[in-house]
Amino acid sequence: MSTASLAFSGAGPIAAATRQRVLDAAQALGYAGPNPLGRQLRRGRSGIVGVIVGDALRRAFRDPVSIQVLDGITSTLGPMGLGVLLIAGPHDPTDPPVDPLVELAAMDVAVMMWGGTTDDPVLSALRRRGIPTVLVEGSRHPDISVIGIADRAGIADVTRQLLGLGHTCIATVTLPFTNDRSEGLVDAARLDALEWELTRRRLDGVFDAGVQPVAIWETPASLVEHGASAARALLAGPDRPTAVVCQSDLLAAGVVLGARELGLQVPQDVSVVGFDGLDLPWFKPDVLTSVAQPLAEKGRAVGREVARLLEGEPPQSLDLPVELVWGTTAGPAPTV
Amino acid sequence: MSTASLAFSGAGPIAAATRQRVLDAAQALGYAGPNPLGRQLRRGRSGIVGVIVGDALRRAFRDPVSIQVLDGITSTLGPMGLGVLLIAGPHDPTDPPVDPLVELAAMDVAVMMWGGTTDDPVLSALRRRGIPTVLVEGSRHPDISVIGIADRAGIADVTRQLLGLGHTCIATVTLPFTNDRSEGLVDAARLDALEWELTRRRLDGVFDAGVQPVAIWETPASLVEHGASAARALLAGPDRPTAVVCQSDLLAAGVVLGARELGLQVPQDVSVVGFDGLDLPWFKPDVLTSVAQPLAEKGRAVGREVARLLEGEPPQSLDLPVELVWGTTAGPAPTV
DNA sequence: GCGAGTGATCGAATCGATTCGACCGGAAGG
DNA sequence: CCTTCCGGTCGAATCGATTCGATCACTCGC
Numbered sequence: 001m002s003t004a005s006l007a008f009s010g011a012g013p014i015a016a017a018t019r020q021r022v023l024d025a026a027q028a029l030g031y032a033g034p035n036p037l038g039r040q041l042r043r044g045r046s047g048i049v050g051v052i053v054g055d056a057l058r059r060a061f062r063d064p065v066s067i068q069v070l071d072g073i074t075s076t077l078g079p080m081g082l083g084v085l086l087i088a089g090p091h092d093p094t095d096p097p098v099d100p101l102v103e104l105a106a107m108d109v110a111v112m113m114w115g116g117t118t119d120d121p122v123l124s125a126l127r128r129r130g131i132p133t134v135l136v137e138g139s140r141h142p143d144i145s146v147i148g149i150a151d152r153a154g155i156a157d158v159t160r161q162l163l164g165l166g167h168t169c170i171a172t173v174t175l176p177f178t179n180d181r182s183e184g185l186v187d188a189a190r191l192d193a194l195e196w197e198l199t200r201r202r203l204d205g206v207f208d209a210g211v212q213p214v215a216i217w218e219t220p221a222s223l224v225e226h227g228a229s230a231a232r233a234l235l236a237g238p239d240r241p242t243a244v245v246c247q248s249d250l251l252a253a254g255v256v257l258g259a260r261e262l263g264l265q266v267p268q269d270v271s272v273v274g275f276d277g278l279d280l281p282w283f284k285p286d287v288l289t290s291v292a293q294p295l296a297e298k299g300r301a302v303g304r305e306v307a308r309l310l311e312g313e314p315p316q317s318l319d320l321p322v323e324l325v326w327g328t329t330a331g332p333a334p335t336v
Numbered sequence: 337m338s339t340a341s342l343a344f345s346g347a348g349p350i351a352a353a354t355r356q357r358v359l360d361a362a363q364a365l366g367y368a369g370p371n372p373l374g375r376q377l378r379r380g381r382s383g384i385v386g387v388i389v390g391d392a393l394r395r396a397f398r399d400p401v402s403i404q405v406l407d408g409i410t411s412t413l414g415p416m417g418l419g420v421l422l423i424a425g426p427h428d429p430t431d432p433p434v435d436p437l438v439e440l441a442a443m444d445v446a447v448m449m450w451g452g453t454t455d456d457p458v459l460s461a462l463r464r465r466g467i468p469t470v471l472v473e474g475s476r477h478p479d480i481s482v483i484g485i486a487d488r489a490g491i492a493d494v495t496r497q498l499l500g501l502g503h504t505c506i507a508t509v510t511l512p513f514t515n516d517r518s519e520g521l522v523d524a525a526r527l528d529a530l531e532w533e534l535t536r537r538r539l540d541g542v543f544d545a546g547v548q549p550v551a552i553w554e555t556p557a558s559l560v561e562h563g564a565s566a567a568r569a570l571l572a573g574p575d576r577p578t579a580v581v582c583q584s585d586l587l588a589a590g591v592v593l594g595a596r597e598l599g600l601q602v603p604q605d606v607s608v609v610g611f612d613g614l615d616l617p618w619f620k621p622d623v624l625t626s627v628a629q630p631l632a633e634k635g636r637a638v639g640r641e642v643a644r645l646l647e648g649e650p651p652q653s654l655d656l657p658v659e660l661v662w663g664t665t666a667g668p669a670p671t672v
Numbered sequence: 673g674c675g676a677g678t679g680a681t682c683g684a685a686t687c688g689a690t691t692c693g694a695c696c697g698g699a700a701g702g
Numbered sequence: 703c704c705t706t707c708c709g710g711t712c713g714a715a716t717c718g719a720t721t722c723g724a725t726c727a728c729t730c731g732c
Contacts, residue, residue, distance in 0.1 A: 003711060005690060012691085013710060032465045036442035037382060038688030041373045041717050047441070048384075048421070058407035061397060071394035074422065083437050084422045085384070088414065101419050105383070106372035129368045224617040257618065281560040282593065282618045339681060341720060348721085349680060374718030377687050 008034050040106070049077055049306055050107035050131075052087045052099070052122060054114025055221070060089070063222050064278050065248070065295060066113055069136060072299015073111065073306075080307060082108075089114060090122065090179045097121045107131060109306045115139065115197035117178075132309040134302050139197045145305045145315040147298060151198075151275065154291035154322035155205025155245065158273050161324070162243045163209065166333035167271065171215040171241035172206050173230045173251050175199045181220035183229070190218070202247045202275065214241050219251060227254020228261070235259050235270060242270055242333045249274035252288055256329055267331035277325050287327030294320050344370050376442070385413055385642055386443035386467075388423045388435070388458060390450030391557070396425070399558050400614050401584065401631060402449055405472060408635015409447065409642075416643060418444075425450065426458065426515045433457045443467060445642045451475065451533035453514075468645040470638050475533045481641045481651040483634060487534075487611065490627035490658035491541025491581065494609050497660070498579045499545065502669035503607065507551040507577035508542050509566045509587050511535045517556035519565070526554070538583045538611065550577050555587060563590020564597070571595050571606060578606055578669045585610035588624055592665055603667035613661050623663030630656050 006014045007022035026033070040046045051073065053060035060066045074084050087101045089112075102110075102125050110126050115137040123144075126133045134145045162170060177186070178195045194200050206213060215234055219226035227250060234241060235258070246252035252274025256266050264270055266286075277292020301318055308316060342350045343358035362369070376382045387409065389396035396402045410420050423437045425448075438446075438461050446462050451473040459480075462469045470481045498506060513522070514531045530536050542549060551570055555562035563586060570577060571594065582588035588610025592602050600606055602622075613628020637654055644652060 001689080002691075002713080006711090009690085015710065018710080033439075034690095035688055036440060037373070037377045037380075038717095039690075040442065041377045041688075041719090042690045044373075044717070046373060056407070057410045058404070061403040061407065062400070064398070067397040068394070071392070071397065074393045074424065078424065078435070078437075081436060081440070083441050086410065086420045086422055088410065099414070100417060101414075103369075104372060104417070105419050106376065228617070253618070257620075280618075281564070282589070282616075284593075337719080338683080338721075342681090345720085351680065354680080370720095371718050374687095375720075377689090377718075378720045380687070 005034070045108055045310075046106040047081060048083050048085050048105075048107045049073075050085045050087050050101070050105060050110040052089050052102065052110060052112050054089045054112075057086065057088055059221050059223075060113070063250070065222070065276050068295035069113065069299040069302070072296040073302050074299075075296075076300045076303025077306065080303075082306070098125050102126065103129070109134065109309050111302055111306065112136060112138065115201075117195040117197065132315070134305050134309070136298065136302060137198050139201075140317065143315055145309065146317040147301050147305060147320070148317070149293045149298065149320045150322050151291070151293070152201045152205040152208065154293075154324065155202050155247075155275065156208035158289070158291050158324055159206050159209035159211055159245055162245070162271060162273070162330065163211065165243075165271070165331065167243040168333070169214050169239075169241045170206075170211050170243045170245060171217065171234050172203065172213045173217045173219060173227060173234075173244060173246045173255060174203055175222055175247045175251075176220055177218050182218060183220045183226065184218060185233070186216040186218050191216070199247065206245055213245075222248040222250045224250050224254040224257065227251035227256075228258035229254075231255040231258025232262065235262055235264060240270065243330070244270065244272050246272065246274045249276040249278040249280065249288055249290055252290065252329070253280060253283055256283075256286070256288075266329050269334055271330035271333070273330050277323070286329060287325075289327040289330035290325050292323045292325045294322075341370070381444055381646075382442040383417060384419050384421050384441075384443045385409075386421045386423050386437070386441060386446040388425050388438065388446060388448050390425045390448075393422065393424055395557050395559075396449070399586070401558070401612055404631035405449065405635040405638070408632040409638050410635075411632075412636045412639025413642065416639075418642070434461050438462065439465070445470065445645050447638055447642065448472060448474065451537075453531040453533065468651070470641050470645070472634065472638060473534050475537075476653065479651055481645065482653040483637050483641060483656070484653070485629045485634065485656045486658050487627070487629070488537045488541040488544065490629075490660065491538050491583075491611065492544035494625070494627050494660055495542050495545035495547055495581055498581070498607060498609070498666065499547065501579075501607070501667065503579040504669070505550050505575075505577045506542075506547050506579045506581060507553065507570050508539065508549045509553045509555060509563060509570075509580060509582040509591060510539055511558055511583045511587075512556055513554050519554060519556045519562065521569070522552040522554050527552070535583065542581055549581075558584040558586045560586050560590040560593065563587035563592075564594035565590075567591040567594025568598065571598055571600060576606065579666070580606065580608050582608065582610045585612040585614040585616065585624055585626055588626065588665070589616060589619055592619075592622070592624075602665050605670055607666035607669070609666050613659070622665060623661075625663040625666035626661050628659045628661045630658075 004022050006012045007019045088099050098121050110131050110133045112135050137148050138146045217230045252272050255272050274288045274290040277290050340358050342348045343355045424435050434457050446467050446469045448471050473484050474482045553566045580591050588608050591608050610624045610626040613626050
């Protein structure tokens, strides 16, 4: 048995002739190679990285941001012989708050693809199981790796640019506040109920610039259609904002489309800025003014951190820079 | 040990008090519950379904078609306690033809998300390992489950409609022919080199309608930008086709955008039909004329077939119907 | 009061590979 | 010629849970 093991794994000394004899015998007996389950048990490693996406898979995959990060992750993990197990994140409040896979599946490391909330049930489940975890865009935990970006400062920066262009009446369109996916204007009570770290941070970016938005509009997901309905609600009235800061590019693109539906010109009548720096082929020849984040690099950084954790090294957090991309959707405030 | 096992699994008779005692002891000892690896080895089941996407993950995830099918798959598999392991399909010819995960990873069933070629190395690797496999949109294999759609008939149908509207000069824009991702006009030699089952079948649909396309344009992937470049190439000349049949909606949308860039009106100057029946929010208010396939249902059918195979039942193939959706991008041929 | 029956608990084999140490034969060196 | 060393092979323990059958305590019925 041990010789057969060596023949297949190639680790350790084995004569070429013996190896061949083993391989031939395997062929004759219809043995298709070592059973991964046995190997995994013995090694104590499954070779699997659980990636918990921030939503039902359907929605998560419609978001180019998740996709690009996921691609960066897999392209780093693949060559290391690690596989990615997809796990759905929290979505419908009717579902159990934690996917059974989080409790039951074999994985060496977990990646949470969204910031999560302050005390996330998924995160606690992972900690209970003792599975090292990498958070994408979460808040700093002392003993957990967090791969983030300078989104707060980036949003503050682009907001200041708008101020410099004479905008005084600025609205903001945000990502979801909680898992319950409501849509609409945010009042003080709702603002207190804000649970998602990421949404809060980007909102704080606007405040950091010294802006008190004339309206905060919450969307149930980062999708074009929700941006469009935000535009219909925010830009229809007579004293509409002259600029809209959006927490994602998809929302911003939706706001632009919605504004045009209302007969408004972008950026002459209203300026729209987004976040992410996506390349949207169907948006051409326009280019969103946006805060670009290095999405694929973020994924690769996650992959590298996963590798570090597997080596047994202590968690290490990392913040990636963002870059302001000045496109065609923002300009000076209209003169009254 | 056996009692502890019963306490955690809940299968078999155990007194509530004993159970609680075991759970308390586990807590005290810092035991976080059964190790999945041990359970999997014993059960002989990993609870994992390997899903091989038809491309590098990045490209596959930009394709709403894969996404929706994948979503259907996961939503069926999740409640059955099965996890989805993502595996990249064949992409750059420089990479190894078969992802190492296909050879090494533990999985109970595999799903190939694209038709593949007649003798696919991935498929043979899976058969060698004895892993039951479900093919999405492949060609009929005797002992393999194939979940397909009536795409050939659907394309033939929509092509006949175009004939009925007076179109005689019809071009077609296709999905890739092989893994080498070339782009451009297809000549006889290239037509012979066609390896992808799915592309061939949809092309045959056009032929079935009795149409000999004036041009066949191969794209390297189902993306809007490739449709746009096809349009630039096919529609620039004076004797351009009056209708373009595309093998996907993303390509069709790209053709429409490209045609407009050239100053053409759709459908007045040129009719464009697609395939898939996607809902593209950014394409509104236009609606693609398309052959709609039930994407989520296809995914669910895959999930059900996976379940069947796990039960040990013999492979069973299934063909889902398609439906012609008459949108705003196709109309009568222009009068000369 | 004793045997049958029942429900809970425990022993031990098993899944399949890995890996350390023991062992063996042959070659090189003294 | 004997010892030492070394590359190659083989035995056996181990990873962690599941599960069948055996055992045990206890109750019920006669």
